[in-house]
Amino acid sequence: MGAHAARSARSAGGPRAAHAEARDLREAAHAAQVRELTAAGVLDDPAWRAAFEAVPRHLFVPYFFTGRGAGHERLWGEDPDPAHRARWLRGVYTDAPLPTRLRDGELVSSSSQPSLMAKMLEALDVRDGDDVLEIGTGTGYTAALLSHRLGEEHVTTIDLDEEITESARAHLALLGYRPAVVTGDGARGCPSRAPFDRILVTCALPLVPYAWLGQCRPGARILAPLSTGLIALTVRDADFAEGRFLHTPAYFVPLRGATAAPTEPGAASYGLPYELVENERFQFMLVLTAGVLHPREALDLWRGEGRPGRERFGVTVSAEGQWSWLDDPQGPYVWPLGE
Incomplete structure (x- = not known):
């Protein structure tokens, strides 16, 4: 092979090799996080462990914001600077919440802390065939975990912001998941998809919207952030629900819409x-x-x-x-x- 041909081969192989290396790094980081969550004792249920293994977080967080002085820096998985890409990947697979959408400097959406989501999903106590409503779609990551565990036909997720729901649909589609992603006020629930066996809330509440109770089957469970904790309510009927807080601390972006904090x-x-x-x-x-x-x-x-x-x-x-x-x-x- 001549010198020109050798250079051409290296040039052709270079981008492919770089792509394969990036893929391997992401897969390794994903696997490491699942091991860490398992070692921490938050993935004791094999079904949820399998869901976390099947759903890589980086597909749902192509970019996030990090505080830097008075402003914010955007870290992006496709940044041309390899050092920035490396920081993005480390951040995605750190067990921490990640700001994903800002509006006028205010946080309106984030990717929740993976260990907290694992605790919440286990506490949701789902059974095969349960229909789940998620209030607060975010990146779509939790909807993907639920879709893997229960089947996409049993999952509905709702968010007030059309940009958020459109982005979540695209993220979910990358893994072939197509749950019902609805744009609307989560405080009003989703009557067109009711009744539900479980409602999982990923935004902080000042009180529990009454509409949710009427969209639940008797015995349904609502798990929601309230104050700085997680309340687990058992629904008796459309007029009554009661329950205790988990010991777990929880801090979320406030619910926007009819019931604002x-x-x-x-x-x-x-x-x-x-x-x-x-x-x-x-x-x-x-x-x-x-x-x-x-x-x-x-x-x-x-x-x-x-x-x-x-x-x-x-x-x-x-x-x-x-x-x-x-x-x-x-x-x-x-x-x-x-x-």
Whole structure:
């Protein structure tokens, strides 16, 4: 082979070799994350472990934003700079939430932390044949995991933003998944696809939209971020649901639409001790009782009851209203939600 032919062969093989190397790096990073999640004990269910193995996160996060001083830097998987591509790949397979959409500098959508999603999916307690509604489509990553576990025909996901749902459909299609991706107000549910056996919420709530209860089968489970925790409600009928919080902390982008979260005052402004302002369990109670208990009242009660964690709190949703409570829904410590 002459020198010109050799150069041509190397030139032709170069892009293919680079593509294969990039593919191998992504596959290795994906496999490593599944191993890490398994070792952390959040993928004990073989069915969910198989779903995480089948659904690579990088296909759903082609880019994300990272804070850099007063602004944001966009990291992109197709960046011509190999150092930037490497940072993108490390970020995608780090066990952390990733901002994926900003509007006027405000975060409107993100890819949730994989270990938290694994915990939530296991806590959802799905059974074969269950119909699931996801509130907050995001990148489509969770819808893909649900589609692998249950079959796409059993999965509905809804988001308020058409750009988000269109992008999620494209991401899902890369793996051949075509669940129902609906553009609409998740606070109103999705009556055209009801009834549901499970509702999984990936945005923070100030209270539970009543529309969801009427779109659930009796005995359905709703798992949703509320305050800084995850409430697991069992639905009795269209007028009643009740349940306790998981011990797991959870921080999500607020729900947008008919049931939007109010802005809470900072606890520090009430002169509370810094170490308690920073205490995650106390912060949970402070947000849960905001507008009902003065922060100092909340602090006295929290201390007096042995500094309770999230799992001692619960929520009742009925036709008469919504309440959070400590230990017992009929006990002395009951507070209205959404004040």
